Amino acid sequence: MKRLLNTTKFAFFLLLLLAVGGVVKAQTHEFAPVGAEWYYERLYREGWHLTGVTYDRFRSLRTVEINGWECKEIELFQNLDCDGLINPHTEYRYIYQEGDQVYEVENGHPYLMYDLSKGPGEYWVAEQYGDTVYVVSVDSIELNDGSHRRIWKTSPENSFYLYINNIIEGIGMDRSVFPFYDLDGPPPCVHDEIRCYTENGIQLIISETECEYE
Secondary structure, rough: HHHHHHHHHHHHHHHHHHHHHHHHHHHHOOOOOOOEEEEEEEEEEOOOEEEEEEEEEEEEEEEEEEEEEEEEEEEEEEOOOOOOOEEEEEEEEEEEEOOOOOEEEEEOOOEEEEEEOOOOOEEEEEEHEEEEEEEEEEEEEOOOOOOOOEEEEEEEEEOOOOOOOOOOOEEEOOOOOOOOOOOOOOOOOEEEEEEEEEEEEEEEEEEOOOOOOO
């Protein structure tokens, strides 16, 4: 009888682990759901100083198939160039998600951008960008609607790259959606903080300034 009870407890414990594992897996947030919009502040040069302020807007437009992968098409729009001149620019990039791994698809090949299965002390290799990204800590932040997302503080091997910023689950970095995004120049522009992030028509991140202004 005692052995039967122990067996029953063990079976119950296994079922509990499977249930918890299922919940954790279900909580993996979709990266860049269709309709999502990001606004990032960008500084441009006025004279010799980066004092001008504008924005970059990213939008997740649709799902497209590339070599059998279901990818999100991301539109980048810039109204002002790095000299602060009105020079509208639009381009498209593609991402693919597999669990906690997010890839940028370029020329039909997926390149790892984020591996959010990693914990403190672990790392991933961002081959396309020539960097190794180390996870310093994983915490939680509260969004505008009261929900919570995980946030990774990272330390790149090459510290002048954009991976030095925080990565928010399902949203991306707090300074750009894509790592190492080179803006047209010269002179070079500088990304600053995320202004707004909207998902399913709900503003989840709102800064103290308007999302878009020149």
